Amino acid sequence: MSNESMSILKKDYIYNLMLKGKREDGRTFDEIRNIDIRTNVIDKAEGSAWIKLGDTEILVGVKVQVGTPFPDSAGEGVIITSMELNPIASPDFEAGPPKENAIEMARVADRGIRESGAIDLSKLCITEGEEVWMVFIDIHVLNNCGNIQDAASLGAIAALLTSTVPGGREGRGEDMPMPIRDMPVAITLVDIGGEMMLDPGLDEETACDTRITIISNQDGSISGMQKSGDGALTEEQLLKAVSLACQKASELREAHLLNI
């Protein structure tokens, strides 16, 4: 069933639940759905992760290839993140070039990885000015039940943590693990009638006015933020959200990434 036009009755229902401190699936406002991650699921990829966040399902593949560096970063590898809101994932997704939602989410995911310095790009240099490793992170959404952003980010980090740089195969030295030095985790909250809820489900995403994503690092610092949607947030809401997001990020990191 398409979620594009949600009925007023449904919106009211979600709003009324909120007034009673409840959510549709029985979670508390700051509860995240069950997470399942499997890595090394795609042989042909240098790294991969299959992640389920509730029923939202995403497959992230990491491909590493030899390429030429950007002129202004001659000794650094290159990260390219792309996301497909694949039409298999939802009746609302159409085949065709990515639309603004997909592009936004991909860029937010990319920013988190890039700005956190999660990948040590200097270690991805083969010959300065001539050859570097290009890391392609391809996010393939398989089933949308809300909060693709967080699932995609978590999947991307999980895939990177278990990726191998194929030096041997490409004849440029030996294989090495992807040089990771941080684990940024994205946490998204939505505003429903003034209340902030973590990890929105599908209906909550459709019913909300505003969405805020905060990407934080191992030391609690922030490497990315994005407010989305046509509503507005107060400063107080924003600061609370940031604090909660950092706390939850470290919980997720501990539960799912440290021992991957």
Next chain:
Amino acid sequence: MQTKHWRINMSDKPEKFIDENGLRLDGRRINEIRPMKMEIGVLSRADGSCYLEWGNNKVLAAVYGPRELHPRRLQKADSALIRYRYNMAAFSVEDRIRPGPNRRSIEISKVSREAFEPVVLTHLYPGAVIDVFAEVLQADAGTRTAAINAASLALADAGIPMKGLISACAVGKVDGQLVLDLNKPEDNYGDADIPMAMTSDGEITLLQMDGDITQEEFKKAIEMCKDGCHEILAIQQETLRNKFSKLEDVEISDDKENNDVSALVESELVSSEEDETSEDLASIEKGEMEDDVKDAETEDEVESVEEQEDSFQDVDEEDIPDDNGEDVPEDDEETV
């Protein structure tokens, strides 16, 4: 910024594809298919879905439909449009593919759609569309046939009425010998590649051929492929039946007049008279179906040509990339 392509090196070509014991490089006999397993109902949003593993192929098929078709100009007055989109994930092959359709995937999408058109009862849903999506998550030769096998089950899972399931497999030729279900080296270096899709009666709904064979060899290839497709059909059937391991799990509705099903009757026949008994409707329905099938049998050719003409619109204009379809690099390319 450039990526270097991985080229097929002819010096990597195996000396022999079949050893003295009649075993192929992966230990199979010439008429053996790779291990296959499937599961349906794996995606919650899609109306029907199927995940398939065949050798090292990993394919996910999803069906949405029948559903509304936009833009309106694509709508067919008397039947549903079938759209089939074969797509390979960027990370599914050794050499990363740029996301989006390319000429190869567009061609495969077309012939795959045509493989299903003879069996799906599209006339029950005029103006609507049945969308079939086949995502190759990991490729290892035979992806188009794998996709068709998965799509068959996804269509069944979605409750789409079909005369039967479609099964597909490829036959090739290596060391002068016909082999069933090509693996990667056989696909890359072999002398022929013939993918086929069939109905359970052995009627061929997809056929492509690439390479060099004699007419005799082709006849044998069809027989070999039929056997392969029969084996695959059995796996498909088992997958559908085993979804419910015990009768307890079977969820059913007792209403024979299930709305979906009663659509088999042309809408004029479902009158607003509330006196019609189930019995009357059933006999009308049966008569309807018989006529339909009779027509289908005699007018098969005409029908299918008409449908083909109409369905050239299957590819949404947005799907064709602006640079007119960058080809997947020929080397390491999936040709089956």
Next chain:
Amino acid sequence: MEREIVIPGQLLSENKTDSGPGTYVKDGKVYSLLYGVKNTKNKISVIPFTGKYIPSPGDYVIATVIGVTPSNWIFNISSPYDGLLHVSEYPRRVESDKMSEIMGVGSSALLRIKDVNSSMKVELSMRDRGLRALDVGRVIEVTPTKIPRIIGHGGSMVSMLKKKTNCDIFVGQNGRIWINGNDAEMDLLNEAIELIMKHSHTSGLTERISKFLKNEDDVVSEKDGTVLEDDLVVDTEDKYEIREETRRKVDTLLDDDN
């Protein structure tokens, strides 16, 4: 009772006169068109596990407005086909520019399908008694194929649900159920409906759900099936919820259960 799972293309009978809904005839034999369960009452038919709602004249539906034109409301009826409610089918006279005030995009309503033509143009009506716009309550979505289970034998299930939960219930053929009551009652009813969906294949379901609603743990054995039938008061006021035709059809087909 034995229920056989069948698949598209499966041979069901050598006798072409056995062909019922969900089957087709080829060379004088009957084959299944669908993945579902074989039903052998009268003819052989196949009931699919899942499927879209295809609109049929006379059906009651619960719909949502997706567009308003100067003379029509366009409704999503949870089907590949949208429905149109012409302003003349609204119970009161309405000015063109007032239409959105009465029902705008996102509004829900109880409607009846007046007509479906061969191009699948669906005409809706709100003129029957009990049909109206919905401002309160909740709409629950289920697979359309399971709606008869919610209605039950002679309307028994839905009547029992109404009585035990004290909620208003309107069952749409299009797989949507509208309920209204206080929050706790609606939560309970929602749970009951989920249970029905889960166990729709079993017999003795009405008592089972009735017991659940009474908060009892025991599952009543099938012998006791008839006992509770006496308890049930079939609400004759509920004509707009279960039309006579459906009631009779459901009766014929639920012989062996409940």
